Amino acid sequence: MKSIRAVKGTRDILPPASAVWNHVEEVARRVFRSYNYQEIRTPIFEETGLFARGVGAETDIVSKEMYTFEDRDGSSLTLRPEATASVIRSYIEHRLDQLPGLQKLYYIGPMFRRERPQKGRYRQFFQIGAEAIGSESPAVDAEVIEMIVEILSCAGLEGSQLLINSVGCPVCRPKYVARLREALAADAPRMCEDCRRRVDTNPLRVLDCKIPEDQPIIDALPSILDCLCEDCRDHFERVKTYLTDRGIGFELKPRLVRGLDYYTRTTFEIVHGALGAQNSVLGGGRYDGLAESLGSKVHSPGIGFSIGEDRLVMSVEEARPGDNGPQLDLFVAPLGEAAFRHAGILARDLRRRGVTVETGVDARLKRAMETANKLKARWVLIIGDDEIAAGAYSLKNMETGAQETVGAAELYEKLK
Ligand SMILES: [Zn+2]
Ligand SMILES: [Zn+2]
Structure with missing residues (x-):
């Protein structure tokens, strides 16, 4: 089709x-x-x-x-x-x-x-x-x-x-239009078809003509500023x-x-x-x-x-070439069902504070990192069962590659 x-x-x-x-x-x-x-x-x-x-x-x-x-x-x-x-x-x-x-x-x-x-x-x-x-x-x-x-x-x-x-x-303006018409009476026969018509319908529009051959004639027409x-x-x-x-x-x-x-x-x-x-x-x-x-x-x-x-x-x-639009602050990579649920709440709270967050939908870490790379995320947060139990996550800086453990309470400060 x-x-x-x-x-x-x-x-x-x-x-x-x-x-x-x-x-x-x-x-x-x-x-x-x-x-x-x-x-x-x-x-x-x-x-x-x-x-x-x-x-x-x-x-x-x-x-x-x-x-x-x-x-x-x-x-x-x-x-x-x-x-x-x-x-x-x-x-x-x-x-x-x-x-x-x-x-x-x-x-x-x-x-x-x-x-x-x-x-x-x-x-x-x-x-x-x-x-x-x-x-x-x-x-x-x-x-x-x-x-x-x-x-x-x-x-x-x-x-x-x-x-x-x-x-x-x-x-x-009518005085100017009259002067324009007078000047155009002599010049119009040498001008384009549109200009010839405009002399009668609306002489002011002759000044808009874009035809190169007409430009010297137009440049020599009277100026409205004198009228x-x-x-x-x-x-x-x-x-x-x-x-x-x-x-x-x-x-x-x-x-x-x-x-x-x-x-x-x-x-x-x-x-x-x-x-x-x-x-x-x-x-x-x-x-x-x-x-x-x-x-x-x-x-x-x-x-x-x-x-x-x-x-x-x-x-x-x-x-400003090379501007690729707004940046993604954080990509959250949850590894398993409990982590998905935990990540949902965490993401919501960060979004409320103005952080731009994307959550992964694939529980495989390798896939999640690929997606985060593609989205050009500044940070990636990895959440698994161990992280939920400890109340601390693994946060990766995508620019430097550095990884650190961050507690839930200090996460926002870290991202800001
Ligand atoms: Zn006036
Ligand atoms: Zn013209």
Whole structure:
């Protein structure tokens, strides 16, 4: 019979690799907590309309990559391609806009996009992200960026680079788009098919084009930073000042824009490694208009980001090769029925004190030692009838090979 395999574009995350995932998520949770963010868990599927409105019907994500299906009652549901729309939907639905102060929410979980499979891209992928909703202050932007830098460095990712830009606001961006369109009117005929189409549909997205031949043309296009209104310019200056205060280096990237109307002002991306844009670990920015576009009656400016956890894990693995996951502290080798029963209780008590213990299931000592070796146990404890009677066990240090007799009472101290 033909065996069943994981669906194309999905994958299993097995030990020891799963330990790096645990590490990254533990670090993220710890850092989020220290900045007073709390976890939000939204459903994995939503009404399709949420993403059409919240992510943008014109985007590739919504038009080509969503997992949309018809439910039995005929309604259209979609596996979430990202989490921000869901978080804002939840924020509005539960009237969080009525609560005082900033709402600082984080999430960790799987997202789904039907992308063309390629290295490092999966159809079920994971994101770690956060949203700070309820303030326009540039101080929030700087704090969010600082928190991200903290997460990445605590996770063990070094040498990443922060790119920032301002995409303006509904007052100034239309002027930039008009200038862009004007400049593109002359250049577009020499550009790729996507760019030619985008001149009409969404000229900002021309800046995202990855076709090498188009790059010199794109580099010569007007910069949005020259078109910012006074409020936006002031906002961006303050973000930069606060980042500098914190010793956070950045590079201005005027081409870093998002083709969605609700994105405003600060936009950022962190790239890692030599591959440039291919290695973007995370992106984020302000979305002051999103809540209103999803039906909020209250102006709820926000800023958020999402880290591609798959890529982050890959980068962390590269940064610390040879990490084979968590270690086994103790392997208990019981030699006979009485010893099995004794070992069960002993193992339980040590586990309660935080020791990682594996108990053998084979009463033959040679087999038990082989297993302990394979599991890379730091210590092996041998328990036979004599040991139980004496209340002392034979403890072997697997690194040095030294063996000693240890009483039940001093065992924990010895292992620590
Ligand atoms: Zn503006
Ligand atoms: Zn192009």
